[in-house]
Amino acid sequence: VAGQDRESPEDRLIARFFKPLATHPGALGLADDTAFVSAPEGSDLVLTTDAVVAGVHFLPGDPPGMVARKALRVNLSDLAAKGARPLGFLLSLAIAAETGEKWLQAFSDGLKVDCEEFGVALFGGDTVRTPGPVTISVFALGALPRRTMARRAGAKAGDRVFVSGSVGDGALGLRLHRERALAARWKLSEAAADHLRMRYQLPQPRVRLAEAVRDHASASMDISDGLAGDLAKLCRVSGVSATIEVARVPLSDGARAAIAADNALTETILTGGDDYEILCTVPAERAGSFVAAAGNARVAVTEIGEVVSGDAAPVFRDANGKALTFTRPSFSHF
Amino acid sequence: VAGQDRESPEDRLIARFFKPLATHPGALGLADDTAFVSAPEGSDLVLTTDAVVAGVHFLPGDPPGMVARKALRVNLSDLAAKGARPLGFLLSLAIAAETGEKWLQAFSDGLKVDCEEFGVALFGGDTVRTPGPVTISVFALGALPRRTMARRAGAKAGDRVFVSGSVGDGALGLRLHRERALAARWKLSEAAADHLRMRYQLPQPRVRLAEAVRDHASASMDISDGLAGDLAKLCRVSGVSATIEVARVPLSDGARAAIAADNALTETILTGGDDYEILCTVPAERAGSFVAAAGNARVAVTEIGEVVSGDAAPVFRDANGKALTFTRPSFSHF
Numbered sequence: 001v002a003g004q005d006r007e008s009p010e011d012r013l014i015a016r017f018f019k020p021l022a023t024h025p026g027a028l029g030l031a032d033d034t035a036f037v038s039a040p041e042g043s044d045l046v047l048t049t050d051a052v053v054a055g056v057h058f059l060p061g062d063p064p065g066m067v068a069r070k071a072l073r074v075n076l077s078d079l080a081a082k083g084a085r086p087l088g089f090l091l092s093l094a095i096a097a098e099t100g101e102k103w104l105q106a107f108s109d110g111l112k113v114d115c116e117e118f119g120v121a122l123f124g125g126d127t128v129r130t131p132g133p134v135t136i137s138v139f140a141l142g143a144l145p146r147r148t149m150a151r152r153a154g155a156k157a158g159d160r161v162f163v164s165g166s167v168g169d170g171a172l173g174l175r176l177h178r179e180r181a182l183a184a185r186w187k188l189s190e191a192a193a194d195h196l197r198m199r200y201q202l203p204q205p206r207v208r209l210a211e212a213v214r215d216h217a218s219a220s221m222d223i224s225d226g227l228a229g230d231l232a233k234l235c236r237v238s239g240v241s242a243t244i245e246v247a248r249v250p251l252s253d254g255a256r257a258a259i260a261a262d263n264a265l266t267e268t269i270l271t272g273g274d275d276y277e278i279l280c281t282v283p284a285e286r287a288g289s290f291v292a293a294a295g296n297a298r299v300a301v302t303e304i305g306e307v308v309s310g311d312a313a314p315v316f317r318d319a320n321g322k323a324l325t326f327t328r329p330s331f332s333h334f
Numbered sequence: 335v336a337g338q339d340r341e342s343p344e345d346r347l348i349a350r351f352f353k354p355l356a357t358h359p360g361a362l363g364l365a366d367d368t369a370f371v372s373a374p375e376g377s378d379l380v381l382t383t384d385a386v387v388a389g390v391h392f393l394p395g396d397p398p399g400m401v402a403r404k405a406l407r408v409n410l411s412d413l414a415a416k417g418a419r420p421l422g423f424l425l426s427l428a429i430a431a432e433t434g435e436k437w438l439q440a441f442s443d444g445l446k447v448d449c450e451e452f453g454v455a456l457f458g459g460d461t462v463r464t465p466g467p468v469t470i471s472v473f474a475l476g477a478l479p480r481r482t483m484a485r486r487a488g489a490k491a492g493d494r495v496f497v498s499g500s501v502g503d504g505a506l507g508l509r510l511h512r513e514r515a516l517a518a519r520w521k522l523s524e525a526a527a528d529h530l531r532m533r534y535q536l537p538q539p540r541v542r543l544a545e546a547v548r549d550h551a552s553a554s555m556d557i558s559d560g561l562a563g564d565l566a567k568l569c570r571v572s573g574v575s576a577t578i579e580v581a582r583v584p585l586s587d588g589a590r591a592a593i594a595a596d597n598a599l600t601e602t603i604l605t606g607g608d609d610y611e612i613l614c615t616v617p618a619e620r621a622g623s624f625v626a627a628a629g630n631a632r633v634a635v636t637e638i639g640e641v642v643s644g645d646a647a648p649v650f651r652d653a654n655g656k657a658l659t660f661t662r663p664s665f666s667h668f
């Protein structure tokens with residue numbers, strides 16, 4: 001019977017672009033309805049999902065490989081901040097009529113690079129057509145020893161506040177993507193501007209820090225909506241407040257140069273979002289062990305302040321001890 | 335600091351509409367970045383995702399509660415066909431600017447009904463705004479004893495072909511939704527027309543059949559793209575063919591009445607999709623045990639044909655032994 005035995009366009013698309021990412025035997029080469037994976041003994045599974053929409057979270061002209069990698073990485077960042085080791089992910093992809101093979105090839109090539117970099121595999125997915133913008137949902141699955149997930153709630157007065165890497169690069173990078181002339185106004189070197197733009201486009205999930213977080217943090221989350229806003233969330237669910245010394249917040253060379261040119265960028269850096277660094281609190285007596293464990297994991301961590309009692313919003317103090325006020329304390333795409 | 339300590343609009347939306355569904359303690363009331371759930375000992379996890387787009391997979395005016403339930407149910411149907419017990423799900427929801435609280439309330443109310451009916455909970459999710467149509471991705475997680483997942487591949491010549499429930503109702507129901515005058519042309523009672531429309535809108539995942547499938551089926555999948563097309567897929571990956579007796583394909587009263595009025599609807603019924611019944615093959619010597627196990631699970635199953643050797647497309651024979659030909663053998667939204 002004509003056609004009855006042929007693969008559908010969707011099957012062909014999956015076989016061509018996504019089967020190469022399905023390296024786990026339980027993914028069955030994406031030729032089945034579901035995937036299976038052994039439940040790790042003595043573990044808790046950690047589950048998360050994040051979605052991105054063209055025109056909202058990325059620009060339709062952005063390199064598809066970068067879009068794919070960021071969509072995966074923001075999920076890996078969530079797992080890392082909770083102390084989990086990533087196992088793999090599923091991909092729900094709504095593509096537009098004009099989404100061609102070139103886009104899909106670049107998208108899947110990007111995913112493949114990160115599957116290898118982070119040791120994860122594609123377990124499955126669904127591909128549908130949409131009359132709207134390309135929409136990408138990644139569902140990531142991780143594991144950790146039972147009952148050890150780091151939570152947002154748990155910070156206690158006296159705990160030290162730590163962040164990984166450097167803060168604010170993503171927010172500055174986004175502004176540079178949107179307005180190229182800013183690089184000159186901020187007196188950035190070509191390398192510094194490139195670095196900031198890349199930090200927006202390709203965040204670095206701190207997967208290697210997961211174990212240190214799990215072992216030492218009293219509370220933890222990743223920074224996606226800005227240090228100030230996300231710290232406020234962590235403090236609120238923990239029932240505490242915090243005092244941050246802005247001078248101690250770790251900055252990249254580019255961010256430092258930008259602030260030197262325009263001091264108002266301090267607010268962008270502290271509230272802008274797209275950091276995908278880990279923000280965690282660590283009991284004072286474990287701070288040394290945490291720093292040592294982070295060092296062993298080759299992830300920079302910096303103590304930026306202290307958890308204090310009370311239910312006020314966290315205070316960000318400048319070098320003179322003056323509390324900063326923000327016009328827009330937390331970034332939200334919503 | 336004004337605003338810094340307030341919940342975001344997204345947080346408020348999640349707390350209001352989705353927190354009531356997060357009844358698993360590891361979901362932490364959706365107030366954390368991820369959820370955790372104990373990995374069931376000695377089990378394999380089964381993972382699946384399906385996405386639906388307004389205007390493509392459902393109509394923007396469809397009742398939101400029904401849309402939600404169907405989005406969940408098609409995933410539960412996948413798990414059931416693989417022999418898995420559902421554990422829970424995550425929801426990635428892209429809502430439009432005009433998606434109001436009334437829509438969200440009805441959507442989450444619908445989900446809640448099905449969470450209770452099928453004993454699953456919402457583990458987490460992500461809600462984003464889209465300038466395009468509402469897009470819903472559900473990621474479902476199930477479990478089954480290690481190495482027991484029923485696969486598409488595995489059918490062998492001589493195995494019996496079974497389907498659950500009745501076939502074709504969803505496809506007829508979709509046509510009735512689109513063209514109300516068809517009910518009269520097909521000489522359907524009001525009850526029969528309602529039944530068919532409901533079968534499209536609210537498929538019945540055969541969750542209770544999972545154990546029987548796992549214990550007895552040599553191959554299994556759920557029918558989402560039509561019996562003919564999905565059987566062709568199962569046969570292709572199994573390296574076999576099949577012969578189906580069309581007269582044995584189980585039909586609802588409504589489908590039977592529709593065929594009596596218009597015999598050409600046989601093709602719609604066999605190829606139309608949206609069945610969400612289980613299609614499986616069972617070794618001949620286990621057919622009796624499978625039927626008995628299905629009876630214990632209170633799910634109707636019907637033997638409709640036999641697996642045969644060869645790589646030809648499955649043959650559907652009418653009551654005179656004549657092979658049917660289909661103009662459009664498999665439904666695809668893609």
